[in-house]
Amino acid sequence: MQYSKIVMDHFKNPHNQGVIKNADGVGETGNPMCGDMMKVYIKVKDDKIIDIKFETLGCAAAIACSSILTDMAKGQPLEKAKNISKADIVKKLGNLPTSKIHCSVLAHEALAEAIYNYQSKVIN
Amino acid sequence: MPKIYFDHSATTPLDQWVFEAMKPYFTKDYGNASSMHSFGQIAAKAIDQSRLSIAKFLNCLPEEVIFTSGATEADNIALQGIVKASKINNPHIVTTQIEHPAILEVCRDLEKQGVGVTYVPVTKKGIVKVNDIKRAIKPNTILISVMYVNNEVGTIQPISEIGKLVDQLNTKRKNRIYFHTDAVQAVNYCEMNVNKLGVDLLSISGHKIYGPKGVGVLYIKKNIKLKPIEYGGHHELGIRPGTYNVVGIVGLGRAIELVKVGKKNNQKIKKLRDYLIKEISKKIPNTKVNGDIKNRVASNVNFSFKNAEGESVMLMLDMEGFAVSTGSACSSGSLEPSHVLTSMQIPNDLAHGSLRITLGKQNTKNEVDRLIRILPKIIQRLRQMSPIK
Ligand code: FES
Numbered sequence: 001m002q003y004s005k006i007v008m009d010h011f012k013n014p015h016n017q018g019v020i021k022n023a024d025g026v027g028e029t030g031n032p033m034c035g036d037m038m039k040v041y042i043k044v045k046d047d048k049i050i051d052i053k054f055e056t057l058g059c060a061a062a063i064a065c066s067s068i069l070t071d072m073a074k075g076q077p078l079e080k081a082k083n084i085s086k087a088d089i090v091k092k093l094g095n096l097p098t099s100k101i102h103c104s105v106l107a108h109e110a111l112a113e114a115i116y117n118y119q120s121k122v123i124n
Numbered sequence: 125m126p127k128i129y130f131d132h133s134a135t136t137p138l139d140q141w142v143f144e145a146m147k148p149y150f151t152k153d154y155g156n157a158s159s160m161h162s163f164g165q166i167a168a169k170a171i172d173q174s175r176l177s178i179a180k181f182l183n184c185l186p187e188e189v190i191f192t193s194g195a196t197e198a199d200n201i202a203l204q205g206i207v208k209a210s211k212i213n214n215p216h217i218v219t220t221q222i223e224h225p226a227i228l229e230v231c232r233d234l235e236k237q238g239v240g241v242t243y244v245p246v247t248k249k250g251i252v253k254v255n256d257i258k259r260a261i262k263p264n265t266i267l268i269s270v271m272y273v274n275n276e277v278g279t280i281q282p283i284s285e286i287g288k289l290v291d292q293l294n295t296k297r298k299n300r301i302y303f304h305t306d307a308v309q310a311v312n313y314c315e316m317n318v319n320k321l322g323v324d325l326l327s328i329s330g331h332k333i334y335g336p337k338g339v340g341v342l343y344i345k346k347n348i349k350l351k352p353i354e355y356g357g358h359h360e361l362g363i364r365p366g367t368y369n370v371v372g373i374v375g376l377g378r379a380i381e382l383v384k385v386g387k388k389n390n391q392k393i394k395k396l397r398d399y400l401i402k403e404i405s406k407k408i409p410n411t412k413v414n415g416d417i418k419n420r421v422a423s424n425v426n427f428s429f430k431n432a433e434g435e436s437v438m439l440m441l442d443m444e445g446f447a448v449s450t451g452s453a454c455s456s457g458s459l460e461p462s463h464v465l466t467s468m469q470i471p472n473d474l475a476h477g478s479l480r481i482t483l484g485k486q487n488t489k490n491e492v493d494r495l496i497r498i499l500p501k502i503i504q505r506l507r508q509m510s511p512i513k
Contacts, residue, residue, distance in 0.1 A: 001457070011439065017509055028511065034453035034461075035476040036433070039511035057510035059435040059454035099457045 003060060004094035006068075011060040016070035018053045025121070027113025031106050036062050040070070040110040044118050047078050054110070061100035065107035068092050073111055082115050084108065128491045131447045132332075132423055132484035133275050133309060138375070139334035145378040146336065149371045157368040158359065167370045174377025181380045182326070182343055183317040190342045190360045191373050195308045196226040198327035198342035199269075201353055201364060202304045203230045206267050206325075207239055208351035212299055215266045216240035220252045220281075221467035223271050224306055228463070240264070249416035250279035250468045257286055261293065267302045272310035276451055276464040276480055277415030278424025280314060281305075287322020302348065308332050312383055313390060313421040324348055330372060334386070334485075335379030339372030389485040394422035396492050397483055401425050407500045414470060414478060423483045426451075428474040431513070432506040437479055440502045446495060451478040 003011070020041035028039045036058030043051035052074050054066040069089055073081040086104040090096050096104060129137070149170060155163030157171050172186070179186040192198045207215055219231055221243045231241045242260040246252045252270060261268070268290060272283050283305050290303045304325035307316065311333045318326060324345045331337040344350060344363070356365030405411050410430040429437065434452030441448055451462030453476060460466075461475035470478075481495075507513070 011436075012443065014509070034459045035472050036454070037511050055509060055511035057431055057506075057512055058433050059452070060439050062433075062454075063436065063509065099459065102459075 001097045001099065003064075003097070006092075006094040007061060007064040007096065010064035010067040010093070014054075014063055014067040016053050016067065016074070017055070019055065020051060020053050023053075023114075025114040025116075025118025027110045027115070027117055029106055029109040029113060031058075031102065034058075036103070036106060038062065038066055038106050038110040040066075040107075040114040042073075042111075042114045042118060044078065049073050049076055049078065049081055058106070059100070059103065061096055061103040062106060064093055065089050065096075065104045066110075069107040069111055078115055078119070082112060084111065125445045127445045127447070128487075128494065129447045130481045130483060130487065130491075130495070131449055133278075133480065133482040134449060135331045135337065136334045136484055137486070138331075138336060139379060139382055141382060142335055142375050142378045146371050146375040149374055153370075155370075157370055158357065167368065170370060170374050171368055174373045174380075177377045177381050178328075178341055181316060181383065183319055184343055185346060187361070188343055188346055190344055190363050191368070191376075192340045192342050192364050193338055193366075193369070194331075194340040195224075195306060195327045195329035196340075197364070198329075198340045199224070199226040199304075199306055200230055201342055201350070202325045202327065202344075203227065203234065203267065203269060204353045205350035205363070206302055206304075206348075207234055207237075208353070209349045210266045212264050212266055214238065214240065214264055216242070216262050216264045218242050218244060218257060218260045218265055218268045220244045220246060220270055222246050222250065222252075222274050222276075222464045223269070224275055224308070227269055227271070227306060246279075246467050248469050249419070250274060250277045250414070250464070251416055251419060252281055254282050254285045254289055258289055261301065263297075264299070265301055266299065267304060269304040269306070272305045272307040272314060273421050274415070274464060275309050276462055277426045277468070278309070278420040278482070279415045280310070280419050280421065283323065284315070284321050291322055309421065311380075312386060313423070318343055318345070330376040330379060333379045333383060336372050336375040339369055339376045341376065386485055390422045393483050393485065393487070396487060396489060397422060397425055399489075400481065400483075400492050400496065403496045404499060407496065408503050412474060414465060414468065414474075424480070425482075426478060426480045428470065429477040429479065429503050430474065431510045432477045432503045434476065434478050436506055437477070437499075437502055440506070441495075441499070444498050444502075446498070449480045451480065452476050 023041035089104040155167040157167035326343040330339040414426040434450030435455040465475040
């Protein structure tokens with residue numbers, strides 16, 4: 001098993017890693033399979049993600065997926081960000097080993113959760 | 125940046141003296157040991173010499189030493205061969221939950237063929253209880269297979285005690301129980317006299333003892349009926365056919381001869397290991413050592429760091445030049461935590477952050493000190509990234 005250079009670069013220097021103190025939306029998912037946890041924080045203005053940060057406990061692929069996801073979502077309208085699929089993440093990373101595809105699912109779900117969290121607050 | 129190898133349970137570097145011993149048999153003395161001409165006889169003599177060294181080391185007869193392609197094949201021949209030769213129609217095997225896949229996967233396959241297998245659990249410290257083995261034995265038990273030293277946590281299993289138990293039971297049983305041990309991780313550190321151990325079969329691998337890869341030994345006590353699982357020529361009493369791997373066999377023989385010499389390093393290795401445990405436990409909060417602290421080989425330490433995933437730790441160490449390994453689910457392909465840690469009832473979140481460091485004879489205090497400097501930073505960085513604090 002080997003990781004692409006893009007995965008390793010993100011693993012070494014993850015983008016947007018950290019916490020947003022008063023985030024507008026927070027999403028957290030875990031993988032019961034291997035015990036990974038991912039948390040995504042978003043700041044929203046005019047239905048756009050103006051800031052995003054993540055925290056992840058997991059393997060190199062999980063960290064790289066979180067990192068690239070935040071890159072892809074930053075500055076995007078919520079509706080577009082919602083549609084970032086696991087396949088998009090895998091493609092952007094220059095592929096993932098088969099056993100690691102589920103790590104991208106985690107990233108996708110954490111963001112979807114954060115957006116849902118924000119939207120449910122706005123409605124109420 | 126210097127590279128530092130701390131993964132000696134995975135494989136060891138080939139010893140320079142072993143390499144020297146092997147060299148002539150690549151290009152100069154390349155004969156087939158089964159040929160009667162002089163080329164063949166030189167090779168045959170080298171094999172005899174290696175067999176003698178190994179027999180002396182194990183305190184057994186030369187004809188009880190069977191060369192194989194490694195420990196996996198030795199384990200396969202032992203288990204499948206005994207089952208095949210058994211006259212009992214519903215044979216049963218006793219083994220442990222912490223065996224190497226070379227035992228566990230063979231057992232799973234044998235189960236499909238109707239063989240009963242009991243996988244005995246181990247204590248939280250990673251050691252099987254002799255009494256639990258005893259309780260697992262049935263009237264139709266034909267074989268007990270227990271590893272000598274566990275490859276992940278380094279714990280030493282009570283082999284000679286089980287050997288005594290088997291001897292006792294056999295005096296009163298209709299069908300004899302055979303006792304096999306996979307001793308791959310024990311050779312450098314433990315008693316290897318087969319009589320003292322009371323084993324009937326024992327597997328060894330070359331590349332874990334500073335010898336070459338692709339060669340191993342199965343010790344089979346005289347008069348034990350075992351059927352081959354592969355067929356071909358008459359090599360190795362027909363038990364393991366195939367042209368002799370002369371280079372490998374010569375290397376293995378030399379490596380075995382050097383084990384005795386190498387024993388003087390064990391104290392040094394143990395000191396370094398204990399120092400590493402002390403310093404890391406002091407410098408990294410929420411650290412646990414997996415496996416019995418006393419009853420383990422000198423080379424092994426297995427840590428668990430809470431809220432730092434093992435594969436990430438391993439890769440970050442790799443970027444700093446260190447080679448180690450992990451039992452984390454993320455690195456397993458199956459996404460399940462190591463079966464050894466699971467059997468020891470180590471909770472999943474701790475297995476997730478497990479790291480195995482195995483020292484060797486060439487490691488220095490300087491190298492260990494470098495690890496002690498770098499590892500706390502890596503754990504701290506990963507914990508800072510984690511949503512669970
Ligand atoms: S986080 Fe466990 S496999 Fe990726």
